[in-house]
Amino acid sequence: MPQPVVPVDPAVRISGEDSTGIPGRERRDGLRDMSRADHEVPAAECGPFHGGWADTERKLPLLTGAAYASKRRSAVSERFPGERVVVPSGGLKVRSNDFDYAFRPHSAFVHLTAEVGTQAVPDSVLVFEPNGTGHTTTLFTRPRSPRDGGPNGAEFHGDRRYGEFWTGRRRTLSETSAALGIEAAARDDLERALRGKVPTRVLRGVDAQVDATVPPACRADAELDSFLAELRLVKDDWELAQLRAAVDWTVAGFEDVVGELRQATRLARGERWVEGTFNRRARLGGYGLGFETIAAAGAHACVLHWTRNNGPVRDGDLLLLDAGVEADSFYTADITRTLPVGGRFTDVQRRVHDLVAAAQAAGAAALRPGARFGDFHEAAMRVVAEGLDAWGLRPHGRTASTSASDLYRRYTLCGSGHMLGLDCHDCAGARRETHLDGVLEAGHVLTVEPGLYFQPDDLTVPAELRGIGVRIEDDFVVTAEGAQCLSSELPRGADEVETWMASLR
Numbered sequence: 001m002p003q004p005v006v007p008v009d010p011a012v013r014i015s016g017e018d019s020t021g022i023p024g025r026e027r028r029d030g031l032r033d034m035s036r037a038d039h040e041v042p043a044a045e046c047g048p049f050h051g052g053w054a055d056t057e058r059k060l061p062l063l064t065g066a067a068y069a070s071k072r073r074s075a076v077s078e079r080f081p082g083e084r085v086v087v088p089s090g091g092l093k094v095r096s097n098d099f100d101y102a103f104r105p106h107s108a109f110v111h112l113t114a115e116v117g118t119q120a121v122p123d124s125v126l127v128f129e130p131n132g133t134g135h136t137t138t139l140f141t142r143p144r145s146p147r148d149g150g151p152n153g154a155e156f157h158g159d160r161r162y163g164e165f166w167t168g169r170r171r172t173l174s175e176t177s178a179a180l181g182i183e184a185a186a187r188d189d190l191e192r193a194l195r196g197k198v199p200t201r202v203l204r205g206v207d208a209q210v211d212a213t214v215p216p217a218c219r220a221d222a223e224l225d226s227f228l229a230e231l232r233l234v235k236d237d238w239e240l241a242q243l244r245a246a247v248d249w250t251v252a253g254f255e256d257v258v259g260e261l262r263q264a265t266r267l268a269r270g271e272r273w274v275e276g277t278f279n280r281r282a283r284l285g286g287y288g289l290g291f292e293t294i295a296a297a298g299a300h301a302c303v304l305h306w307t308r309n310n311g312p313v314r315d316g317d318l319l320l321l322d323a324g325v326e327a328d329s330f331y332t333a334d335i336t337r338t339l340p341v342g343g344r345f346t347d348v349q350r351r352v353h354d355l356v357a358a359a360q361a362a363g364a365a366a367l368r369p370g371a372r373f374g375d376f377h378e379a380a381m382r383v384v385a386e387g388l389d390a391w392g393l394r395p396h397g398r399t400a401s402t403s404a405s406d407l408y409r410r411y412t413l414c415g416s417g418h419m420l421g422l423d424c425h426d427c428a429g430a431r432r433e434t435h436l437d438g439v440l441e442a443g444h445v446l447t448v449e450p451g452l453y454f455q456p457d458d459l460t461v462p463a464e465l466r467g468i469g470v471r472i473e474d475d476f477v478v479t480a481e482g483a484q485c486l487s488s489e490l491p492r493g494a495d496e497v498e499t500w501m502a503s504l505r
Contacts, residue, residue, distance in 0.1 A: 049157050053147045058175055065114030065329060066181040068238045072231060073112050077128060077135040079227055084200040085128035085135070086214065087112060087228070088207035092122045092161065100161070102288065106206050107330070107422035108228040113139065113180055116328045117287030121170055122162075125190055125210060126182075130198065139182045140190040144172045203228065229429035232421055234443035239421065240477060242331035243445060247475055247486045249285030249325040250333040253278040254490055257321060258504040261313065261341055270313030271295040274321065282325040290324035290332025291424045301338065301469030302453040304413060315342040318349055320469055324424060334424050334447050335487050336473035343501045348464045350494050352452055356470045357492055359383040359450040363416055367448070367476055367483035371440050377416040380450040384408060393461060411454060411461075417447040420475055440478050445486075449473030 076085055089105035105120045112126055124141040145156035145164040156164040164170070176184040185193075194200070194213050201224040202214050235243070260277045264270035274295040282289050296306040297313040301320035313319060322336040338353060340346075345353060363380035385408055388394075393411070419426040419435070426445075427435055440446075451471030454461050475486040491500040 049147075049154065050149060057172060060171070060175050060179045062181055063114050063116065063179050065238050065242075066179070068236050069112055069114035070181060071236075073128070073135075073137055075231060076112065076227075077137075080128070080201060080224070081134075082130045082199065083128075083220075084130060084194075084198045085224065086194070086200060086202045086210060087126040087128075088203060088210050089115075089120065089122065089124040089126075090206045098160065104330070106203070107232070107426075108203055109206075110330050110422055111228070111232055113182065114329070115180065117326075117330060118328060119171060119179070121176075123187055123207065125187070125207060127190070127193055129193070137182055138193070139176065139180065139184045140187045140193065141173070141176060141184060142170060142187050143184075144170045144175075225429045226431050229427045230431070230434050232427050233419070233430060233434065234441055235421060235445050235477070236443070239331060240443075240445070242327050242329045243333065243421070243475070243477075244486055246286060246290070246325050246327040246331050246333040247335070248489075249281060249327070250323065250335050251487065251490050252285065253281035253323060253325060254321065254335065254337060255504055256281050258339065258501050261319070261339075261501075262505065264313040265315050265341060268312060269310050271297055271300070271309040271311045274313060274319065275309045278321070278323045282323075286325040286327045287330065288326055290326040290334060294320065294322035294336075296320040296322075296469065297341065299456040299467035299469070301471075302455050302467065303469075304451075304453070313341055316346070317341050318468065318470065320471055322471065322473065330422050332420070332422070332424050333475055333487070334420055334473065335475065335490060336449055336451075336471045337490065337492075337497070338470045338472065339497065339501065343505060344498055345494050349468060349470075352454075352465070352468050352470045353472075353494050355384065355387040356450055356452055356472050357494070358387070359416075360448055360472045360474070360492070363448040363450060364474070364476060364483060364485065367440065367446075367478055369440055369442050369478060369480065373436055373438050373440060376446075376448055377450075380416045380448070381408065381412070384412060384450060384452065410458075411452050412450070413453055414451075416450045417473075420445045420447055442478050442480050444478040445475065446478075447473050447475055 087109050089109040092100040092103055095101045103120060103122050105115060105124070109115070109124070109126060121141045124139060127138050127140060128135040129138065142162060145162070146153055147156055155162060160166045171179065173184040173186065191213055200214050201217065201220045202210060203224060204211055204216065204221050256277050257274050260273060264273040267273050275293045278293050278295070279289060292307040293309070294306050295309045296303060297311055297319045298317040300306045300311050301318055318338050319341050320336065320338045324333040324335060326332040340349060359380040362383045363376040366376040366379040388408060388411065421427070449471055451469065453469040454465040454467065456467035458466060472492055474488070474492070476483045477486060491497045
């Protein structure tokens, strides 16, 4: 990418400016790194960028999720009367040198604004200000880069991090207000808005400048963090629609991969071909990936989070594909299938796959309102235990005090599912009594994903099992009657998988 060229009047000096006219921190290459607190660019008083710009203000409709986000903000206001509540989006993170990672706002911020990926603005902050009857809510954000020659007047062409000609057009403040249904103000006004002796709770660890401006209140801030996570536990109709869309695009990505398996077997790093095939669909259908794609062929399937994806994909092996599209609204799917690369399971592969499929079916059957969150895992593990016992497999290390859930961890490694939503592992900040030790409710969305992983060097299992890893994962919404599988269009049973793969090759 080219470096910005900023015309600078030599009579105008800016704090920290170097000979290139680019303000910011000194770097080893002699350029400057523009940080949030130190990115102001000079006024555009003259030069080729001055004047002659059309009025391109837009009239934007209210986003479809905005009404639902308004209800969530009302819940925050009701929970913390008389207190200021501050929820930042977070900012850009450097990937290397002067390149940033793609921006992804904090999930709590997204939940309260219904912001979408293509319009999300780094360093935005949502502030609930008590007003006696509730709260006035204001979104402090970066407005569109100005072109009027005033303060920051050269930002639009000279700021490589935030300038419109470098990173794209932002909405104006009035456009943001219209799209989100929230009063919008310039981020530069935030510090003044946070003054005053008002009890204040902050979602900490998201925005360093906010953390430095507002003194911490450890217990109050922790309560806010937990509340915002728990507010996401039960999904509303709009959220379920977003999750269904993410699942549909994920299913399409799995179909793409099956169609590319022959090509993947021809490449030294065929796992990368699988990864790229799915990732292309994720960018086409959504904002991107909900998490890094796991494309684990052969013994790599025994590594739970194998994202190196640098191995071959061999005919006769299994491919464990664990992937999810993140919708433009940031809601993500999370699906896993373990596929025979050549289109047919061997007898031993089918035996492992059938046991995992039976365990998943038992786990899914345990999903219902009022059930403990851990019930589905225990149901799945009972099936796994019975199957492994029937095969004569008893891991080393068993004692009289070894619990049933730990006995087979050598081969199962982890739990059998998690909450799903804006995060792949959603609502992680919720209190244990409302989540891991809680009960399921209609509107909870979660995965059921038991697996068996026989490490290639594990001498406690027969040689024919070593290096086989199988996981099957689907996304479920708890309903009044039980649970509905959102990803049911993707085949699960071994026979169905083989038939489906044959139709796509």
